[in-house]
Amino acid sequence: MAENAVATRKRCGTNDIVSDGDVKRKNAARDMDPAAALALTRHEFGEHGGVNMSIEASATFTVMEPETLRRMFAGELGPDRDFFIYSRHFNPTVLNLGRQMAAMEGTEAAYCTASGMSAISSVLLQLCSSGGHVVASNTLYGGTHALLSHFFPRTSNINTTFVDIDDLESVESAIVEGKTKVLYFESVANPSLKVANIPELCRVGHAKGLTVVVDNTFAPMVISPARLGADVVVHSISKFISGGADIIAGAVCGPASLVNSMMDLHQGALMLLGPTMNAKVAFELSERIPHLGLRMKEHSHRALVFATRLKKLGVKVIYPGLEEHPQHQLLKSMANMEYGYGGLLCIDMETVDRANKLMSLLQNDVQFGFMAVSLGYYETLMSCSGSSTSSEMTAEEQRTAGISPGLIRMSIGYIGTLEQKWTQMEKALTRFNDTHPIP
Template sequence: MTDFSTLAVHGGYNANRNDNAVSVPIYASAAFDLENAARGRDLAAGEISGFEYSRVANPTVDALERRLAALEGGVGAVAVSSGMAAVSYALMCAGEGGGRIIAPTNLYGASVDALGDFLPQFGIHADFVKDINDLHEIESLIGPATRAIFAETVANPNTAITDIRPLADLAHRHGLALILDNTVPTPYLLRPIEFGADIVVHSTTKGITGHGNAIGGVIVDAGRFDWANGRFLQFTRPEQVIADIDGNRRSFSGAFGSEAFIRRIRVKYLRTFGAVQSPFNAYLQLIGLETLPQRVARQVETATAIAGHLEHTPHVVSVNYSGLPDSPYHALAGKYFPRGVGQILSFKVEGGADRVRRILDGVKLFSYVPNIGDARSLIVDPANITHREVPESYRKAAGVSDDLIRLSIGLEDAGDLMADLDRAIAGAYGE
C-alpha cells in the first residue's frame, strides 16, 4: 500500500496526461470541447469518462477528488464549494423522500441548524441523542423511516470521540448508512472507512487546505453500502437523467452498483443545486494536502503540550482535549488515534463571559477567527460565534457555555503560544 505522505503529494494526478505539468494545472474553463457528435453522445450518457461542463466535473477538481478518495480509502469523491454543502448534500441524498437521520446534539452549529430546523422543510427529520456512543438509545430510535446515523468523528469544540466500529455495526444490522464528518482529524489522523463508515464528509476549508485561504468541502463514498436494501427508494427508482445511450431509464443502484451514492451526489445534487468547487480553490486545497502530514503532526504535538499546560494554569477551570490522559475519551483516543486527536481544544475559565472577552481581546498571537485547521493559531468563544444558532439545551449538553474558549493550534512555537495565553489570562484577572 502506498504511504499516506506519498498519496498526499501524488495521489489522483498523472502529469503525463497534463502536458507534464508537475503541479496540477488550474483548468479555468466553464466547458470542454466534445470533439465530435459520437463522443458527445457517449459522454452525456455516461458511457465514457471525460469532461463536458465544470458544473459537473473539472480536471483540477477531479484531481482533488481522486486524491481525497485515495487518502480516505473510498471508491470516489465529489468536491463541493463548502463543508456545509458536503454535509447538506450527504444528508439530503440519504434522507430523500421523508427519511429520518439519527445524530448527536454536539454537532457543529450549522449542522444542528440544518438537521433541526432547515432540512425538516424538505421532509427530512432528525432524531437527536445526547451521546452518540449510547447504542441503546440510538437503537430505540430506529424506525421504518430511519435512513442513516450522522456524527462527527471528533466533536468541535469538546473533542468528544465517536466510537465508530460498534456504531457502524449497529447501523448495518438495521440497513442504515453511517455518515461521518471527519473534518477535525483529517484523514491523516483517522480514516473512518477502515472502521465501518459508509460516507465521509469534510470541510476541506479546515485542516486539509490548512492555510485559511480557500473554502471547500468533499463527500467520500466507501463503496460498500447496499443502497438497494429497501430503505432508499431514490436509488432504485428509474430516472431519465441517467438513461442509457438508447434512452432507457436506469436506477442509480442498477446503473452504478457500489458507487450509487457518490454518482447520485454528482448527477442530482452537484448538477442540480450547483454548489460547485472552483478550480482555483481546488488547486489551493491540493497544495495544502501536500504538507498535510507534516502540518498536522506538528499541530498535534503543540496542542497536546498546550492542553497539558492549561491544566495547571491559574483561573482555568477545565480543559477539553481527548489526547490528555485524564480525558474520558482517552481510551477511544488510543483505539482510533495513534497519531493524536487533532489541533482543536477548549477550556473553561473562572468568571464567565466577561473574563472570556478580556482573554479574547488580550491575546496577541492568537487570531480571533471562527475557523479551525489554519497554519495560524486561532481563538474563539463558541457560545457567541460558532454555536450561537444551537438551542441552549443542546449547547449546555455539549459543554458550550459562556465561559468556554476554543483554540485551534497552528504552526507557531509552542512556548510563544503558551506565553501569549498566560499573559492574556493573567491580564483578564488583573494580575
Template structure:
C-alpha cells in the same frame, strides 16, 4: 431511519464518537454511517473504522490557509457517480461544484497536510498539558483526563497525534472575551470562528458558532458561556507561545 450521522470529534465539546461501534450498529440495521471528520483529518480515518461516507470541510485543516471555502464527500465510486450524474445528481443539481482555481489551490495545500497535522497536534498537546497543570479546566483528547482518551487512542493513527483542537473554561463570557481580545492584541492568534489555520484561532462557541442552541440546552450539554475553543496553530516555539498566553491569563485574572 436511513443514515447514522456523527462527528468523529464533536464541535465544540470535543466528544469522541465510537466509530467502530456505530459501524457495527449501522451494518446490523442496514443503515449508512456518515462521519464528519473535519476536526481530525489523518488522526482518525473513519473509513478504516467502518464508515460508509466521510465528510470534510476543506475550508479548515485540509486547506489550512483560510482563503477558500469548500467541502468534500468521500465514498464509493458508485456514490460519487450518483452525486455527479448530469441528469439527477445532487451535486450537479445543487451546484456544489468547485471552480478549477480553488480546487488547484486546495490540492496544493493538501500536499503538506501530513506535516501540518503533526505540528498542530504537537503544539496542542503541549498547551493542553500546561493549561491543565495550571489548574484550568482543559478538554483535549490527548489528555488522560478526557473521558474518551482511551477510545480516541484506540482509533487514532499515532503518527498524527490527537489533533489541533482544545478547549478551556475562562469562567464566564466577559472574561473569555477579554482574554481572547488580549491574546489577539499580543499577536498570539485571531478571534475567529474558523479553525485549521496556520495561526491559532480562538472563539467562544456558546455565543458564536453554537449560539442557535437554546441557553438551557447549552447548560445541559455542558457548553458554558466561558468556554473558549482553540484551534492551535503551527507555532515553531510553542513554549514561548504558552508563556505569553499564560501572561495574558494572569493579567485578565483567569490564573493567579
C-alpha cells in the same frame, strides 16, 4: 458510468470516476497510513510536462463528433474515459483533488464541493427522500444542527432525532425501521471535543441498514473513519486541509456508486444543486494536501503541550490527548497515532464575560492568536462557541451538548516557536488572574 476499464481511455483508471490505479492497489491503500496512501495517488503532470498538473479552467468541453455529445448525455461516455461535458458536472482538476481526498480517507471515491455545508447537505439529500429520518449526534457544528433541526424539516420533510452518541442504546432506540436512513455524527465533536466510538456506532447503524456518515473536519489524518467502518466521510476542506484560512471548500468521500449517483444528470444532488468547486481552487488545494500530515503533527504536538501546561496551572482545559479526557483511550485505539490527538483544545472559563476577557488579552495584549471562527490556520484562532459557531443552538441544546457559556474553542497554530507562544499565553493568564481568579 461505465463499469469496466476501457482500452481507449486517455488515462488509466478503474471503474469509478475519481480513483486511480488498479483495484488491488486501491484496496491496499484503504488500509494504509493516510500519508502513505496519498503518496500512491496518481500524480497528474502539466500539459507540457510540468511537475505540477495543469489547471483545466474551461467551463465547457468540446467533442469531435456530434454523436459523442449524445452518448455523453446518455451516460455512455464519461470522465472515466476522459469525456467531459461541463464543469458543474465533472472537471479534470477537481477530479484530481477528489482522488487525493479518497486516498487520504481510504474510500473508493470522492468529489469536492464549494463548501463543507454543501457537501453535508448534498450527501444527506442524496441519501434521504421526503419523509426520511436521520439519527444524529446532539453535539454538532451549529450550522449542521440548524440544517437538520430547522431547514430540512421545513423544506424537505426530513426529520432528525438527536441523541447522545455515547449511549449506544439510545442511538439504537432512536432508529425507526424502514424510515431512518442515516446515522450522522462528527469524529471529534465541534466544539465539545467528544470523540465518537466509530466502530461501535457503525456496528449499530449497519445492523439496522443505515448509511453511516461521519464529519471528519476536526481530525484529518488523525482519524480515518472509513477504515473504522464508516460509509461516507465529509469534510470542510476550508479548515486543516486548506490550512490558509483563504479557501471555502468541502468534500464527500465514499463509495464510487454514491459519488456517481450524486453526479447523475437526472437525480444527482451535487449535479442538480450545483455546489461546484472552481478548478483553480482545486489546484491550490491539491498543492497543500501533500504537507497536511506535517502540519497536523505540529498542530497536535503544540495542542498537547499547551493542554498539559494549562492543566498544571489549574485551568479547566478539555483536550482528547489528556488522560483524564473521557474518550482518551478510545481515541488512542482508533487514531493514526503518528499524527497526535488533533489541533483543537477548549478552555472553559464558565461565563461569556470571562471568556471574552481572556480572548481579548490573548489577541490584543500578547499577540497569542486571533479572535475568529474557523480552524486549521497557522495562527491560533479562538472563539467563544456558545455565542458564535454554536449560536444556532438554543441554551438548552447547548447544555445538552456540553457547551458551557464560557467555552473557548482554540485551534492551535504553529507560527513562531512553541516556547514563544507559551510565554504569551502565560502572560495573558497572569494579567487575567490579577482581576479574575482562574476557575
